[in-house]
Amino acid sequence: MSSIQASPNTHETAAPSASYYERHLFFCLNERKGGEACCAQHQAQEAFDHCKSLVKAAGLSGPGQVRVNKAGCLDRCAAGPVLVVYPEAVWYSYVDTSDIDEIVESHLKKGQVVTRLLTPPHLGR
Ligand code: FES
Numbered sequence: 001m002s003s004i005q006a007s008p009n010t011h012e013t014a015a016p017s018a019s020y021y022e023r024h025l026f027f028c029l030n031e032r033k034g035g036e037a038c039c040a041q042h043q044a045q046e047a048f049d050h051c052k053s054l055v056k057a058a059g060l061s062g063p064g065q066v067r068v069n070k071a072g073c074l075d076r077c078a079a080g081p082v083l084v085v086y087p088e089a090v091w092y093s094y095v096d097t098s099d100i101d102e103i104v105e106s107h108l109k110k111g112q113v114v115t116r117l118l119t120p121p122h123l124g125r
Contacts, residue, residue: 019087021067023108025051027083030073038073039081043096047081050097054104066108079123091119 027048031040052061052068060066076082079093083103090113092103099117106112 018064020063022064023066023088024086025066025068025083026071026074026086027051027068028072028074028076028080029070030077037077037080039077042081044081047083047094047097047100051083051100051104054101055108058104058109060104060108075125076119076123077125079119082119088113092117093119093123 027044028039029044029048030038032038048068048070055061055066055068061068074082074084076091079091082091082093084091085103085107090107092099092114094100094103094117099114102114103117106114
């Protein structure tokens with residue numbers, strides 16, 4: 001008499017293969033009232049819009065590629081304006097849209113971190 005035994009893995013789903021996005025960027029766009037330091041004081045919205053446009057124009061946006069998202073305060077205001085790129089968890093402090101150009105060209109297109117724009121590790125809020 002034969003029997004069929006259920007494998008302990010019968011109800012498990014397949015392991016996730018890859019991240020939904022190859023890279024996911026978060027731009028702090030936080031604005032504080034009363035003149036407190038915040039990324040919005042440093043043209044963060046303009047940089048975000050610029051990055052979205054570049055990524056889209058380069059055909060890099062979408063599943064399996066790049067997603068650029070708004071974020072609230074990332075608690076690194078002293079280094080602002082900041083953005084972070086996952087999955088590498090690379091933090092950048094940028095000055096203007098030319099820095100965003102460099103991040104897109106180097107990091108997003110070639111996988112090379114722009115070391116001159118790295119957020120100093122000790123800077124938080
Ligand atoms: S306001 Fe941008 S990190 Fe806090």
